[in-house]
Amino acid sequence: MFISGLKKYLFDFYILFRFFISVIKRYGFIKGVSNILLYFKHKQNLFRDLPNRYIKKGSFIFVVPDVPPVNTKDFIKYLINDLALQLNKQKPTLLFSIICISSVCPYKCRYCYNISSHTKEQQLSFEVIIKTIEELIKLGVKNIYLSGGEPMMRFEVIIEILKKFSNQGIGFWLVTTGWGLDKEKAITLENLGLRGVMISLDDVVPYRINNIKGKAAFENAVKAIKAASETNLVVVADCVVHKDMLKVENFEAYISFAGSIGVDFINLYAPRIKEDMANEELRNLSVSELRQIGYLAKQNQTLSKYLQLPLAYSPDEFESRRGCLGGEVFFYIGPDGSVKACPFKEKVIGNVKNKNIADIINEYRSSNEKEYCAVNSLLVQEKWD
Numbered sequence: 001m002f003i004s005g006l007k008k009y010l011f012d013f014y015i016l017f018r019f020f021i022s023v024i025k026r027y028g029f030i031k032g033v034s035n036i037l038l039y040f041k042h043k044q045n046l047f048r049d050l051p052n053r054y055i056k057k058g059s060f061i062f063v064v065p066d067v068p069p070v071n072t073k074d075f076i077k078y079l080i081n082d083l084a085l086q087l088n089k090q091k092p093t094l095l096f097s098i099i100c101i102s103s104v105c106p107y108k109c110r111y112c113y114n115i116s117s118h119t120k121e122q123q124l125s126f127e128v129i130i131k132t133i134e135e136l137i138k139l140g141v142k143n144i145y146l147s148g149g150e151p152m153m154r155f156e157v158i159i160e161i162l163k164k165f166s167n168q169g170i171g172f173w174l175v176t177t178g179w180g181l182d183k184e185k186a187i188t189l190e191n192l193g194l195r196g197v198m199i200s201l202d203d204v205v206p207y208r209i210n211n212i213k214g215k216a217a218f219e220n221a222v223k224a225i226k227a228a229s230e231t232n233l234v235v236v237a238d239c240v241v242h243k244d245m246l247k248v249e250n251f252e253a254y255i256s257f258a259g260s261i262g263v264d265f266i267n268l269y270a271p272r273i274k275e276d277m278a279n280e281e282l283r284n285l286s287v288s289e290l291r292q293i294g295y296l297a298k299q300n301q302t303l304s305k306y307l308q309l310p311l312a313y314s315p316d317e318f319e320s321r322r323g324c325l326g327g328e329v330f331f332y333i334g335p336d337g338s339v340k341a342c343p344f345k346e347k348v349i350g351n352v353k354n355k356n357i358a359d360i361i362n363e364y365r366s367s368n369e370k371e372y373c374a375v376n377s378l379l380v381q382e383k384w385d
C-alpha cells in the first residue's frame, strides 16, 4: 500500500517532530536547534532525498529497503547519526551486511559478482553463519541480507536463522533469483519474521533475462514476485540496467510491469561486467548513461504519474554524492566466507571461517584503506549535481 498526498505530508511532519525532539535531547536546546538548521542547509541532508510516497507493509512503513522502517526508533537514530556524520564527521554506523549463505546456484548470470566462488557443495557451515550473524548484530547491524549463490538452495538454513534471531528487531531479507520461492514458502518465511525479498528482475523481455542468467530465470522470478506479493513481505526487484532500459518509454514499461506483478521497490544497479562476459544485451555504461539512471530514478520518486507504482532508487547515484558506502555502512561476506568491504571491491580483508567478523571489521576500519569500484570512480570524477 502506498502512502502519498496529505497522509504522507502528515507523516513527514511526524518524523520531523520526532527528529527535532531527539536532536534536542542529544545536544540540548540551543546546540540542537543550531545543528538542525545547519543540517537542513547541508546539501546532503536526507530530508532532501525523500520521495513523494512511502510503502506500508504490515505494521511497518518504508522509504527505502536499506534503512530501518520510518515508523521505528531505529529510523530516527539513523537520521541523528547522519546529522552527526555530516556536521561533525562522526564515523558512520553499520547499517547492514550481506552474507552469502549458499555457494550453490542453478544460474550463471553474466554479471554475478561471485560466480568464481560457486561450487557444487556448500562452503559455509551453519555454525559459522550463525556466529557471524550474532557478531554482526552485536556490532549494531540492523538489516541482514541472506544472499548466495542462490540462498533458496539452503531453505532449511534460512528457516533456522529466522527462528534463532526472531524478535530481535533485525530486518532479514532474502536476495534471490526467485528460484524455488512459491507462495507456501513465502508465507512460511513471513511467519518466521523475514522482512522482505529482493528478487533479480532486469527486464520485461523474457529472452533477455534467460539469455543473461539461464533457462526460465524470467518466469521463475515473476512467479516468485507474485507469490511474495500475496504476503506482507516487502518485494524489491533488483534490476541491473542495460542500455535499452535508459529510454524513458522502456523504463516506464518496466516500472508498470513490475507494479502489475506486485513489486514495491526497485533497485537500479549499474552493470559491472567483466570484459569477457559482456555481450550486446549487457555492457558497462558511459558516464552520461549512468547519469540517466539517476535521472530516471529521480523522476520516479517525484512525478505524480508514478504515485501508485514501485519506488525506484539508484544506489550508484546516491554514492556518487555521499561517497562509497562499502566498509562504511556495510560489509560483504562471500559464499566461501571471504569478507570484503563491498562485493565490487577486489580486496579480501579476512575470512569468517578462521577469524571473527568483528576483528576483521575493526582491523579494516583502523587501516583506513580506500578502494573504489569503477562505477563510483567514474561518477565521483564527474559529479552529478
Ligand code: SF4
Residues within 6 Å of the ligand: 319, 323, 324, 325, 326, 342, 343, 344, 345, 371, 372, 373, 374, 375, 376
Ligand atoms: S565499491 Fe562501488 S558499489 Fe561498492 S559500495 Fe563502493 S561505490 Fe558502492
